[in-house]
Amino acid sequence: MRLILLAGLLSGAGVVLPRIGVVFPDGLFAGLTFFVVAAAFIARIISQPETLGGDDARQ
Template sequence: MLIANWRQVLKRAWSVRLIIAAGLLSGAEVVLPLLPLPIPAGIFAALSAVTTAAAFIARLLAQKDMTDANP
């Protein structure tokens, strides 16, 4: 069951934004080795891990303009 304010959460929650960023970084880790760029191996995987940890913390913190619509 979705929370009542799921649209607001998708638009404003930092945890959602950080999860999307982590997904993009994970995708970059897969695609970039195919390109001839001098980027160290594992850098995007490490950035993705840090971003995922930040998303976990952001999910636990109260965020401005976000209210819990469910009792």
């Protein structure tokens, strides 16, 4: 449940970052955007154990 919330927050941050992108230098903005999108993607994958075939897939 916590990873779903984290994924949601990171997805929201991915939407907000372009709006405040003028505050950051280009390289930092690109790095932050990549980190936020990648972290949200990973959180979504980890929060779905049945797609990975883990031990807790049937819970």
